[in-house]
Amino acid sequence: MNELCGVVDTLEERDLDRLERWARANCVKFNKAKCKVLHVGRGNPKHNYSLGGEWIESSPEEKDLGLLIDENLNMSWQCALAAQKANRVLGCIKRSVTSRSRDVILPLYSTLVRPHLEYCIHLWGPQYRRDMELLERVQRRATKLIRGLQHLSYEDRLRELGLFSLEKRRLRGDLIVAFQYLKGAYRKDGEGLFIRECSDRTRGNGFKVKEDRFRLGVRKKFFTVRVVRPWNRLPREVVEAPSLEVFKARLDDALGNVV
Secondary structure, three states, rough: OOOOOOOOOOOHHHHHHHHHHHHHHOOOOHHHHHHHOOOOOOOOOOOOOEOEEEEEEEEOOEEEOOOOEEEEOOHHHHHHHHHHHHHHHHHHHHOOOOOOHHHHHHHHHHHHHHHHHHHOOHHOOOOOHHHEEEHHHHHHHHHHHOOOOOOOOHHHHHHHOOHHHHHHHOOOOOHHHHHHHOOOOOHHHHHEEEEEOOOOOOOOOOOEEEEOOOOOOHHHHHHHOOOOOOOOHOHHHHHOOOOHHHHHHHHHHHHOOOO
């Protein structure tokens, strides 16, 4: 699948015209019946576009590399799709595996089920509490399969198994990516994503980033916004880790003390 993305503020279709000219010059033929337009953004006029003289059909949602993206960038459908796939695999494990020991169930869950719940999660992370619960319910069900843990609460099962909740794992992943941008391999790119907060105050981790103000509530779920407060709350010894591996180890210790 190929995509052509851009901000359109005119009815002229220069990019599509160039694409059509390039296709003719290189003897490439597009299946225009499979070409779709996905209009994104508030107040989008939803103009009609054509490719090679044929109108392209618009679509309210499209799949891209396994992710379901709609015109409102609402990820609820993607959350439901991920939970459905994970539940199917978990159901197969339950029906086909007789053992209920942690040595069997836990590796199967970690290898075959959880990846469905976390594939490209930085892009489509759940925006609403109901979606978070939908995903978490899969892990609740998986941990309850393990013999001897059925009578424990979900939190106690996680502690017994040495697992984080999916919500905490998403936070962990965000903080690891933030570390890479701010202090690791992508530091130059991070300078454009985050702004270092200038302060003479000695309290805090000493490497805080500025929290931007925004008008739309949906912005608070963007990576560059949602990660700021958790990053600023990290202890100094975590953000000053000399390497990514040390950061991960110190971060796990810090998150282990957070409910």
